[in-house]
Amino acid sequence: MRVQVQRVRCVSSVHHDSPGDAVPPPPEVLIRFEQVAKTYVTRDGVDVSALSGIDLSVAAGSVLGVIGRSGAGKSSLIRLINGLERPSAGTIKVGDAEVSSLDERALRHVRRRIGMIFQHFNLLSSRTVSGNIALPLEIEGRGRAASRARVGELLALTGLEDQRDRYPAELSGGQKQRVGIARALATGPSVLLSDEATSALDPETTRSILALLRRINRELGLTIVLITHEMSVIRAVADRVAVLEAGRIVEQGDVFEVFTRPQAEITRTLLAGEMGLALPAGLRAEIDTQPIPGGTAVLRIAFRGAHASDPIIARLARETGIEANILSGTVDEIAGQPFGSLTVGLPAGPDVVGRARAFLDAHGLVSDLLGYLPARSVEARRVA
Amino acid sequence: MSPEMIRLLLQATGDTLAMVAVAACLGTLFGLPLGIFLATSRRGELLAAPWLNGILGLVVNATRSTPFIILVVAIIPFTRLIAGTSIGLWAATVPLTVAATPFIARLVEAAIREVDSGLVEAARAFGAGPLTIIRKVLIPEALPGILLGLTLAVVSLLGYSAMVGAVGGGGLGDLGIRYGYQRFRPEMMLAVVVVLIVLVQAVQTIGERFAARLNRRVRRA
Numbered sequence: 338m339r340v341q342v343q344r345v346r347c348v349s350s351v352h353h354d355s356p357g358d359a360v361p362p363p364p365e366v367l368i369r370f371e372q373v374a375k376t377y378v379t380r381d382g383v384d385v386s387a388l389s390g391i392d393l394s395v396a397a398g399s400v401l402g403v404i405g406r407s408g409a410g411k412s413s414l415i416r417l418i419n420g421l422e423r424p425s426a427g428t429i430k431v432g433d434a435e436v437s438s439l440d441e442r443a444l445r446h447v448r449r450r451i452g453m454i455f456q457h458f459n460l461l462s463s464r465t466v467s468g469n470i471a472l473p474l475e476i477e478g479r480g481r482a483a484s485r486a487r488v489g490e491l492l493a494l495t496g497l498e499d500q501r502d503r504y505p506a507e508l509s510g511g512q513k514q515r516v517g518i519a520r521a522l523a524t525g526p527s528v529l530l531s532d533e534a535t536s537a538l539d540p541e542t543t544r545s546i547l548a549l550l551r552r553i554n555r556e557l558g559l560t561i562v563l564i565t566h567e568m569s570v571i572r573a574v575a576d577r578v579a580v581l582e583a584g585r586i587v588e589q590g591d592v593f594e595v596f597t598r599p600q601a602e603i604t605r606t607l608l609a610g611e612m613g614l615a616l617p618a619g620l621r622a623e624i625d626t627q628p629i630p631g632g633t634a635v636l637r638i639a640f641r642g643a644h645a646s647d648p649i650i651a652r653l654a655r656e657t658g659i660e661a662n663i664l665s666g667t668v669d670e671i672a673g674q675p676f677g678s679l680t681v682g683l684p685a686g687p688d689v690v691g692r693a694r695a696f697l698d699a700h701g702l703v704s705d706l707l708g709y710l711p712a713r714s715v716e717a718r719r720v721a
Numbered sequence: 722m723s724p725e726m727i728r729l730l731l732q733a734t735g736d737t738l739a740m741v742a743v744a745a746c747l748g749t750l751f752g753l754p755l756g757i758f759l760a761t762s763r764r765g766e767l768l769a770a771p772w773l774n775g776i777l778g779l780v781v782n783a784t785r786s787t788p789f790i791i792l793v794v795a796i797i798p799f800t801r802l803i804a805g806t807s808i809g810l811w812a813a814t815v816p817l818t819v820a821a822t823p824f825i826a827r828l829v830e831a832a833i834r835e836v837d838s839g840l841v842e843a844a845r846a847f848g849a850g851p852l853t854i855i856r857k858v859l860i861p862e863a864l865p866g867i868l869l870g871l872t873l874a875v876v877s878l879l880g881y882s883a884m885v886g887a888v889g890g891g892g893l894g895d896l897g898i899r900y901g902y903q904r905f906r907p908e909m910m911l912a913v914v915v916v917l918i919v920l921v922q923a924v925q926t927i928g929e930r931f932a933a934r935l936n937r938r939v940r941r942a
Contacts, residue, residue: 477848
């Protein structure tokens with residue numbers, strides 16, 4: 338599988354070198370789920386569906402983020418890839434191997450080409466940092482000398498040279514996860530599975546671990562599948578995102594697409610905090626879904642790509658005479674592309690909301706009507 | 722105490738130590754694999770064999786629930802088969818081993834089950850088979866717990882060994898009963914008790930020290 342990844346990279350660089358050949362080859366799919374379902378049988382003999390109708394493909398060298406609330410089936414989904422769990426229906430292929438039909442013995446060989454990192458690190462407390470990193474090499478049956486050299490490379494890659502002889506109990510969470518990453522990469526896998534790898538870490542450590550994952554993805558061409566419940570993680574490392582709810586993929590696509598035009602309700606909810614889409618707390622408490630006489634309509638406008646720097650509010654006032662009152666807003670970058678989100682209050686008036694949205698539509702901007710606020714709360718805010 | 726009594730005391734101490742050492746070694750030899758199997762053959766575990774697990778569990782419980790003095794007498798034919806005789810020091814190690822094995826097995830089982838299942842999952846994810854997982858993950862991670870269990874087992878064996886006087890096993894317990902109690906020599910009784918206290922204390926201290934040295938789960942300065 339590793340060889341295939343290399344080949345794809347070569348092909349794409351050839352395309353870069355030859356001008357005129359504008360269409361790059363479609364990226365090779367490394368992991369493919371077809372109509373996969375997973376059903377558990379409880380102790381009482383009741384079937385509980387964890388996943389159903391999962392169709393998913395991951396291109397070689399890309400990072401797929403799977404997001405969902407706890408219990409959405411993320412954990413089962415990632416464990417189906419290396420066969421730690423077996424599907425009840427459907428097929429799963431990783432490279433040339435159809436993992437869904439392999440027996441346990443054959444799976445062991447496939448697993449040595451798929452690294453995995455865990456939320457709680459799962460390091461052996463009885464082994465030093467070096468010893469933990471060497472574990473997959475011992476499992477693979479690699480010789481002591483070759484193993485030692487490989488461990489040295491991994492310590493350097495993850496910045497753990499000074500920690501090599503320490504035990505996990507003596508390390509910080511971030512260092513433990515670096516050991517986890519080094520261990521997962523030991524056998525030179527082509528796929529890395531990340532099971533909530535940053536959920537037990539503080540924000541700063543999370544950033545450094547995510548940066549390391551991104552670097553590994555770029556430098557080693559490693560395909561990464563990660564599961565998380567935090568949109569910030571997806572945003573920091575993923576190329577594509579799949580949103581899981583109650584065992585189904587409700588939405589998937591490029592990170593920028595999904596972040597800026599979320600379709601499913603669950604996606605909007607998960608994005609709310611991350612994208613500056615949430616209203617300030619004071620206003621959130623007072624917002625009403627029904628129009629309030631004399632009140633303010635609250636509109637959220639998403640700016641994508643080229644529009645992100647347009648003076649759209651000024652133009653709205655000039656061209657339609659509607660003076661919007663800015664309640665909150667951010668301009669940010671997602672997957673390297675600018676994205677802005679602005680929450681505005683529109684003054685009371687005949688069909689103000691309709692006219693404003695028509696204007697925004699005409700300019701290619703997506704807007705959502707969030708609700709209505711009593712005029713006084715907007716006034717109070719403006720004074721403050 | 723007369724020199725003769727001191728000689729008896731030393732002899733008995735040596736006998737007790739020999740019996741306990743042999744029984745502890747053999748008990749570990751049989752109990753360790755049995756305990757590992759009991760821990761890993763439960764439903765959904767590495768070597769899942771729930772039926773066999775259930776049967777072995779039953780045998781282990783039956784042996785453990787039989788009072789030791791009754792076990793000693795009940796397995797006399799077995800003892801004769803193994804040791805050629807049912808009387809004396811070496812014959813006494815047979816029931817001691819039979820009692821120690823299931824006890825040690827349960828202690829090992831408990832220590833193995835304490836190992837975080839995430840470690841087993843990680844090893845599986847790296848392509849390890851059940852035997853590799855047992856050898857490289859479960860035993861090393863459970864070792865401090867296993868050592869504490871063995872310490873407990875040795876201390877219990879010191880107690881059990883007092884009862885094998887019933888089949889001429891000798892040792893400190895036998896000395897205490899025959900001289901201290903039946904011939905009413907309180908000083909002999911006291912000496913026996915003091916020696917036993919010292920032995921238990923020594924075993925406990927050594928066991929804990931080894932376990933602590935192996936335990937890397939806690940941060941040390």
